[in-house]
Amino acid sequence: MGKVLSRLMKKLxxxxxxxxxxxxxxxx
Known part of the structure; x- marks a missing residue:
């Protein structure tokens, strides 16, 4: 879940x- 979150933050x-x-x- 942390990986997905960090990826989302990078995209944002x-x-x-x-x-x-x-x-x-x-x-x-």
């Missing part, structure tokens, strides 16, 4: 802050 940081904000809104 690569996608940029906007992507992270969108995901945050989805989870809210």
């Amino acid at each position: 940081s690569a996608d940029g802050p906007k992507r992270i904000l969108m995901l945050g809104l989805d989870n809210a």
